[in-house]
Amino acid sequence: MHSWVDGQPASALASLKDRGLAYGDGLFETIAVSAGQPMLLDLHMQRLAQGCSRLAIAADHSLIRSEVLAYAQAMGEGVLKLILTRGDSLRGYSASPEAQPRRILQASPVAAYPEHYASQGVQLFNCATRLAEQPLLAGLKHLNRLEQVIARSEWQDPTYAEGLMRDTSGRVIEGVFSNLFLVCDGMLMTADLQRCGVAGVMRCALLAQAEHLAIPVHITDISLDQLQQADEVFLCNSVYGIWPVRAFTDLSWSVGPLTRKLQGIARTLLDV
Amino acid sequence: MHSWVDGQPASALASLKDRGLAYGDGLFETIAVSAGQPMLLDLHMQRLAQGCSRLAIAADHSLIRSEVLAYAQAMGEGVLKLILTRGDSLRGYSASPEAQPRRILQASPVAAYPEHYASQGVQLFNCATRLAEQPLLAGLKHLNRLEQVIARSEWQDPTYAEGLMRDTSGRVIEGVFSNLFLVCDGMLMTADLQRCGVAGVMRCALLAQAEHLAIPVHITDISLDQLQQADEVFLCNSVYGIWPVRAFTDLSWSVGPLTRKLQGIARTLLDV
Numbered sequence: 001m002h003s004w005v006d007g008q009p010a011s012a013l014a015s016l017k018d019r020g021l022a023y024g025d026g027l028f029e030t031i032a033v034s035a036g037q038p039m040l041l042d043l044h045m046q047r048l049a050q051g052c053s054r055l056a057i058a059a060d061h062s063l064i065r066s067e068v069l070a071y072a073q074a075m076g077e078g079v080l081k082l083i084l085t086r087g088d089s090l091r092g093y094s095a096s097p098e099a100q101p102r103r104i105l106q107a108s109p110v111a112a113y114p115e116h117y118a119s120q121g122v123q124l125f126n127c128a129t130r131l132a133e134q135p136l137l138a139g140l141k142h143l144n145r146l147e148q149v150i151a152r153s154e155w156q157d158p159t160y161a162e163g164l165m166r167d168t169s170g171r172v173i174e175g176v177f178s179n180l181f182l183v184c185d186g187m188l189m190t191a192d193l194q195r196c197g198v199a200g201v202m203r204c205a206l207l208a209q210a211e212h213l214a215i216p217v218h219i220t221d222i223s224l225d226q227l228q229q230a231d232e233v234f235l236c237n238s239v240y241g242i243w244p245v246r247a248f249t250d251l252s253w254s255v256g257p258l259t260r261k262l263q264g265i266a267r268t269l270l271d272v
Numbered sequence: 273m274h275s276w277v278d279g280q281p282a283s284a285l286a287s288l289k290d291r292g293l294a295y296g297d298g299l300f301e302t303i304a305v306s307a308g309q310p311m312l313l314d315l316h317m318q319r320l321a322q323g324c325s326r327l328a329i330a331a332d333h334s335l336i337r338s339e340v341l342a343y344a345q346a347m348g349e350g351v352l353k354l355i356l357t358r359g360d361s362l363r364g365y366s367a368s369p370e371a372q373p374r375r376i377l378q379a380s381p382v383a384a385y386p387e388h389y390a391s392q393g394v395q396l397f398n399c400a401t402r403l404a405e406q407p408l409l410a411g412l413k414h415l416n417r418l419e420q421v422i423a424r425s426e427w428q429d430p431t432y433a434e435g436l437m438r439d440t441s442g443r444v445i446e447g448v449f450s451n452l453f454l455v456c457d458g459m460l461m462t463a464d465l466q467r468c469g470v471a472g473v474m475r476c477a478l479l480a481q482a483e484h485l486a487i488p489v490h491i492t493d494i495s496l497d498q499l500q501q502a503d504e505v506f507l508c509n510s511v512y513g514i515w516p517v518r519a520f521t522d523l524s525w526s527v528g529p530l531t532r533k534l535q536g537i538a539r540t541l542l543d544v
Binding site: 003005010011012013014015016017018019020021022023024025028030055056079081083085086090091092093094095104106108111129130132133134136137142143144145146147148149150151152153168176177 | 275277282283284285286287288289291292293294295296297300302327351353358363364365366367376378380383401402404405414415416417418420421422423424425440448
């Protein structure tokens with residue numbers, strides 16, 4: 001299916017002066033599409049709006065929402081990627097006040113992950129690449145993703161479905177393309193993302209579900225020791241839902257009951 | 273003048289799947305062109321090659337060099353921007369081994385800075401945006417430049433020609449689009465760029481000139497106290513050469529003799 005640029009079918013970016021290309025000056029969302037519906041759309045639009053607010057990108061969010069709905073309808077099934085850039089500018093970091101944010105919609109097939117990732121759990125690679133601490137960008141799904149590119153290039157062995165990333169101070173933060181949760185004595189733990197990391201839409205949805213189910217949640221700094229002591233460990237994102245983690249370095253975990261319960265919920269959130 | 277994409281005149285990026293747009297997965301060089309010649313080309317090509325090596329981008333450097341030479345010849349005068357991306361890929365951070373790096377050449381007019389920036393010196397804005405410490409990316413002129421975009425958005429007042437950026441630990445690093453030098457007791461000082469910052473081509477050229485002139489150089493961590501005690505302060509880049517710094521917060525400096533001497537040298541490096 002053709003991509004759309006600013007609402008029009010296009011095979012090429014309208015402009016080489018786009019600040020998304022020049023500086024990674026923009027944001028993106030990766031949205032599961034099921035039966036023509038963009039799943040978790042409200043949360044994706046919320047995160048995008050927060051990103052626009054923090055980066056001072058003046059986008060028309062109702063227009064974006066309607067384009068995403070129409071594009072998803074045309075797609076049917078798959079993964080919809082929305083890239084929103086600050087638009088064009090002349091040379092130099094300074095953005096023109098007249099810059100019009102650019103909307104790019106792209107379709108990919110449904111992600112073809114092995115079924116056993118979800119059923120039996122995954123093995124986590126131990127990434128040497130650390131996340132830098134930059135509070136101004138922490139939590140955002142922005143287009144400056146070289147850390148993830150470098151981290152993902154560390155392993156080719158398909159034994160590892162994902163890689164664990166720590167920050168430069170050694171805190172356990174997230175996967176390369178997932179958020180990480182721990183279950184400790186019935187409590188759900190996930191990393192505080194004030195310094196680095198991406199505040200994933202599925203993470204956000206699961207935190208809301210936990211509140212609804214009265215499962216205690218602790219959003220905090222997580223050490224390797226705490227990871228080691230966890231009863232259950234799982235990854236999540238808004239495309240695959242939940243993958244239990246069964247191994248990382250010399251650590252191993254069974255797939256636990258809370259992981260299974262939340263995995264079922266995540267599945268319903270991603271399917272019409 | 274039309275931009276070139278992979279050696280061909282183009283008004284649009286060949287592909288929306290370019291990883292430069294998706295992740296800022298690439299590098300750039302901003303090259304002064306005088307009388308059809310790309311100035312300081314060897315240093316630009318050296319830095320690009322180092323960046324490619326560190327990011328594992330397998331580019332054809334002799335092809336890039338010959339394209340830059342031909343494009344500069346066609347431009348005559350101005351600023352040539354070279355963007356080199358890792359090329360296209362499917363969704364996901366993992367790069368395809370078959371990805372062909374993409375070369376984008378763009379022309380801009382000669383930068384129209386007020387003449388008094390060079391003659392009388394500039395006033396520096398005190399940026400609140402701090403540079404994150406990421407040794408894996410430090411020194412590179414990569415496409416992940418949101419920190420610079422945010423920093424540059426902090427001031428609109430044209431009284432300030434540039435802004436001073438510190439790292440998250442408070443060290444004095446560089447300008448938003450310049451490197452910074454101090455002169456202290458006849459010694460040249462500039463920031464160590466092992467944790468963050470861009471290793472500018474003019475910085476590199478000036479360090480070589482200093483060695484040639486037997487001016488002692490200290491590449492080190494720089495504190496605000498050291499900046500305050502400096503006898504002379506100047507900025508440099510490979511487009512404008514050298515701007516003396518005359519004021520920053522409540523500090524002020526005169527334009528000193530070593531700054532003037534190096535400014536003359538920088539001018540010859542940027543003009544045929």
